[in-house]
Amino acid sequence: MRQTIFESADVSVVKVPGHREDVVFVTFESFNPNHKPDRAGFGEGFFRSRGFTAYHVLPSANVWYHYPEMKEALARLRADLPAGARVVTYGMSMGGYAAYRFSDWVGADVVIAFSPQYSIDPWRVWWWERRWGSEGKSFIWDRQPPRWEAVKYVFYDPLNQDRRHVRRLRREAPLELVRAYFSGHATITFVQECGMLEAAVIGIAEDRFDARDFERQLWRQRTASATYHKMRRRKKTGIFRRLRYICIERFLARRLGVAEGSDPAGLLPGQGPV
Secondary structure, eight states, X not given: OOEEEEEOSSEEEEEXXXXXXXXXXXXXXXXXXXXXXXXXOTTHHHHHHTTEEEEEEEESSSSTTOOTXXXXXXXXXXXXXXXXXXXXXXXXXXXXXXXXXXXTTTTXXXXXXXXXXXXXXXXXXXXXXXXXXXXXXXXXXXXXXXXXXXXXXXXXXXXXXXXHHHHHHHHHSOOEEEEOTTOTTXXXXXXXXXXXXXXXXXXXXXXXXXXXXXXXXXXXXXXXXXXXXXXXXXXXXXXXXXXXXHHHHHHHHHHTTTSTTSOTTSOOTTTSOO
16 A cells, blocks of 8 residues: 655655565656656556565656755655665666665665766756756756765666766766667666566665676667667668667677676777767
């Protein structure tokens, strides 16, 4: 049964208890045109069906969680956490931004962020990021540092604009990068289509996740993803663009997974194609 931990006009925190309290998830909703009060939280069905206790943070608008009461809401959430639980924040894009930015306030042990954005403030990213906007004008938590002690897993596509966000996030804190090539911004959809989302999320939560091995498996499974085929079609426009990405993919096919313990693709943020 759902329990309301905090509720205001702008944000609510809903708890869905499970029989497992050794690992607890705190999820943040992505950009969503539907703000019905009774909507499910991010990943709610997934965690309920697997018996995990989860807390879902639900905003009233797509303002990237820049509400004055966020600190109070997450303090109430933290006070309700089971003693000794391994706390995992989880989100995608806008939700990934929040999972990273608010990890300290909930005492997270782990952050799982798919395609997180570094900032939505146009003064900080105006010259290179024009894909997203906010329904509000407040950016009060935009410089909120993540919990330093938390292990921060970031899934992203180095061939996508998100690499610029990741490059800046790495200046703030150490990150465990998981590269999902040719996924675009839709990393979580890509991983799910490859049949590997559960292995990633539960593996990280239970501290048995190998990022490099996961990247190799994901690369082998990429052709099962409709997102992959969509991105490849996009990158075939123009002869030079087509040639460029044919070369990149062949390079990745030769290199990915060969050099154990190294950057398997040689495309860390700042080193990859622009």
